[in-house]
Amino acid sequence: MPCFPSLDSSRESDVNQRLAVLRSVTIVSVSTYIEYALGLIVSIWIARALGPTVFGQYAFVVWLCGWLIVCSNHALTTSSTKFIAEADGGDAPEVASHIAFRLRQIQHLSSFVVVVLFVLVTLIVQPHDWMQNLLPMMAIIIVAVVAKSNYAMLVAIAKGQQHFEPEAIATVVTGVSGIGLVIAATLMHAGLFAFVAIFAIACLTLNLLNRMAYRRFAQLIVRGPIPESVSVRLKRHLRLTAVLVLLNSFKSRTIETFLLNAFASAAAVGYFAIAGTLTNGAVQLFSVGLTSTLLPYMAKSFGHSGTEFASRFLSEATRFYWCMGLAIAGIGLVATPGIVTLLYGSRYVDAIPAIQTILVLAGLLLLGNGISAFQTVVDRQDDRVRITVIALVVNAVLGLLLIPPYKLQGAVMAYAGTRIVELGLAIYYLRRVTKSALPVAAMLRLFAVGSLATTIAWFSMSVTTSSYAFIIGAAVFTLVYAPASVLVGYWTNEDFHLIEMITKRLGPVGRIALRGLESLRRLHQRMLR
Numbered sequence: 001m002p003c004f005p006s007l008d009s010s011r012e013s014d015v016n017q018r019l020a021v022l023r024s025v026t027i028v029s030v031s032t033y034i035e036y037a038l039g040l041i042v043s044i045w046i047a048r049a050l051g052p053t054v055f056g057q058y059a060f061v062v063w064l065c066g067w068l069i070v071c072s073n074h075a076l077t078t079s080s081t082k083f084i085a086e087a088d089g090g091d092a093p094e095v096a097s098h099i100a101f102r103l104r105q106i107q108h109l110s111s112f113v114v115v116v117l118f119v120l121v122t123l124i125v126q127p128h129d130w131m132q133n134l135l136p137m138m139a140i141i142i143v144a145v146v147a148k149s150n151y152a153m154l155v156a157i158a159k160g161q162q163h164f165e166p167e168a169i170a171t172v173v174t175g176v177s178g179i180g181l182v183i184a185a186t187l188m189h190a191g192l193f194a195f196v197a198i199f200a201i202a203c204l205t206l207n208l209l210n211r212m213a214y215r216r217f218a219q220l221i222v223r224g225p226i227p228e229s230v231s232v233r234l235k236r237h238l239r240l241t242a243v244l245v246l247l248n249s250f251k252s253r254t255i256e257t258f259l260l261n262a263f264a265s266a267a268a269v270g271y272f273a274i275a276g277t278l279t280n281g282a283v284q285l286f287s288v289g290l291t292s293t294l295l296p297y298m299a300k301s302f303g304h305s306g307t308e309f310a311s312r313f314l315s316e317a318t319r320f321y322w323c324m325g326l327a328i329a330g331i332g333l334v335a336t337p338g339i340v341t342l343l344y345g346s347r348y349v350d351a352i353p354a355i356q357t358i359l360v361l362a363g364l365l366l367l368g369n370g371i372s373a374f375q376t377v378v379d380r381q382d383d384r385v386r387i388t389v390i391a392l393v394v395n396a397v398l399g400l401l402l403i404p405p406y407k408l409q410g411a412v413m414a415y416a417g418t419r420i421v422e423l424g425l426a427i428y429y430l431r432r433v434t435k436s437a438l439p440v441a442a443m444l445r446l447f448a449v450g451s452l453a454t455t456i457a458w459f460s461m462s463v464t465t466s467s468y469a470f471i472i473g474a475a476v477f478t479l480v481y482a483p484a485s486v487l488v489g490y491w492t493n494e495d496f497h498l499i500e501m502i503t504k505r506l507g508p509v510g511r512i513a514l515r516g517l518e519s520l521r522r523l524h525q526r527m528l529r
Helices: 011-073 076-089 093-125 128-160 165-187 192-217 228-251 254-263 266-305 307-344 346-364 368-377 381-431 440-462 469-487 493-503 507-528
Strands: none
Touching: 011 093, 011 128, 011 165, 011 192, 011 228, 011 254, 011 266, 011 307, 011 346, 076 093, 076 128, 076 228, 093 128, 093 228, 128 165, 128 192, 165 192, 228 254, 228 381, 254 266, 254 381, 266 307, 266 346, 266 381, 307 346, 307 368, 307 440, 307 469, 346 381, 368 381, 440 469
């Protein structure tokens, strides 16, 4: 469980800050777990209903919508969260409201430009798979892109105010309604067009529900002046982040998807999409609470006390990211074959090696999320731009060299090589700003623990003949990994203090958990001595 340095030296302030972060992490985590579970059910249902080839076409349309949404919002969501949280941390809520108004107006204009360009390009290219429903398909994609991009912008503004409830409400309700629509479409033996329409309806529902919840929980957005000093920084941040986000939009599986669509089959696109879906789900399952709350709280710390506190915040977050990342890698390696076969069926077994590789990679490189948030908060976006440009070049070269001859395997290798280069550059540039952000010794100890837990889990699963052996493997990994992380001294006294406060609030279950915690705590103290 993560813990963070306080803005005040007193213990009471420290506890209040930790509990505030914990509340936000809990809200985001619970809603995201529900959203991911519902989304995974929908994805599996659609994959089984359409089959690998048509599902690959569907996955390409959904990916295209996501890419257009990123282009519509570019720097606006990140800048909103950062500068609104920073103004709030500097006790200037009226400035935060004015920033939100200005950036939202820019977002409306940006979405309009992206939609117009999409229409022009589509009319010129006229994709073969859409020819029977070209204009209706374009209309549906436009609805999805405009609704989801506007939704993401309002979510970013609310997060800057440390209000995570609107997103939680919208995602859960939309997920439940989406399952009903998918089941109905499946029973009617609907095709590609109907499932894309359901995706657009889900985006529109997200937008409407989030607007209603925002009015209930978050602060009003009003027009007003922004101080010149803030305006100058905001404009610079927008320029650099816009370049960064747009470059990232090409680097984040975009080149691989385009090249797979051109040189491989629609089924390969579908397999790659499934790998991305399960990987994103695993990352969200283990770390979304911290990922969603890290930027606003770190920005608030920076606005209140400067770079030193943001750096300490990153050190704490990195330990949590590394712990969760090793869990993703270990469990992903052990459990993926059983999960894919059980959920998607035997038609998708060819996707298993790609999913395993990407899951392990995503876990080991998860700590890059914290570094990116830190660079954003301390206005080192120029470093992120340099990293992204280099990574994009590497991605393009590897993609062109590997995907035409090796198809899906080449896409996985290109993605892996790009991510490794990207993390190496991120650490290099981080070291130029701060020397204390990465607890390397503790991370190496935990890596040894994760490797041991993975080996034991793999062996226990290999001697089990049941089709549910992956559950045994995951359980064994957890039972070895969790206590061993204490034995190697990975957790701090502050971590145990925070967990103790949480367990005391859980009633009888908490009292039982507290006994186990006390045993681990005594073991931890003996290790320190």
